[in-house]
Amino acid sequence: MSQESLPSEGGPEHPHALPAYAERVLEVAELIPPGRVMTYGDVAEWLEEGGPRQVGRVMALYGGAVPWWRVVRADGVLLPGHELRALGHYHAEGTPLREAGRAAEGHVPRLDMRRARWGGGADTGGHT
Numbered sequence: 131m132s133q134e135s136l137p138s139e140g141g142p143e144h145p146h147a148l149p150a151y152a153e154r155v156l157e158v159a160e161l162i163p164p165g166r167v168m169t170y171g172d173v174a175e176w177l178e179e180g181g182p183r184q185v186g187r188v189m190a191l192y193g194g195a196v197p198w199w200r201v202v203r204a205d206g207v208l209l210p211g212h213e214l215r216a217l218g219h220y221h222a223e224g225t226p227l228r229e230a231g232r233a234a235e236g237h238v239p240r241l242d243m244r245r246a247r248w249g250g251g252a253d254t255g256g257h258t
Contacts, residue, residue, distance in 0.1 A: 148192060151180060155188040162200040164223040166248035167241060169204040176250055206241035213238050 148156075158173050170182035170189070182204075189201050199216040202209070206228065208216050217239070220227060226242035 149188075151177075151184070152188045152192050154179070155185050156192060156196045159189070159193065159196040159198065159201050161250070162197065162248055164197075165225045165246070167200050167202045167225065167243075167246045168248055168250070169202055169243075171204060172247070172250075173201055202241060204243070206243045206246075208238055208240070 154177050155173055158168070158176055162168050168176070170185040173185045174180045174182055185201065189198055193201070197219070199209075199212075199219040219225075220241070226245035227239040228242045230237040230239045
């Protein structure tokens with residue numbers, strides 16, 4: 131599925147309808163437990179459709195209504211321009227973070243992907 135096809139999937143009958151792929155991506159975002167995250171690629175793999183870029187595009191266009199901070203980059207870097215909002219959510223939910231290195235721009239921590247990543251199973255916690 132190409133990125134270009136995402137916004138028009140709603141069809142002309144319902145110009146404000148959410149594309150079906152976007153609905154599925156947002157449903158997965160809502161399943162991620164507090165304190166856990168999935169990468170864009172994890173979401174695409176879960177859906178067995180699209181890829182990280184398509185999931186990222188959906189989140190950029192439609193993700194404001196779901197816990198967007200739980201769908202992240204694989205390297206654990208926080209979403210540029212939204213770092214402080216995301217950090218507020220991560221602290222409130224107890225999401226595992228790694229301290230920022232001295233060379234890190236703005237000394238913003240990263241997600242501890244090894245501990246925070248959720249595989250979609252029944253394990254909804256267990257991180258410390």
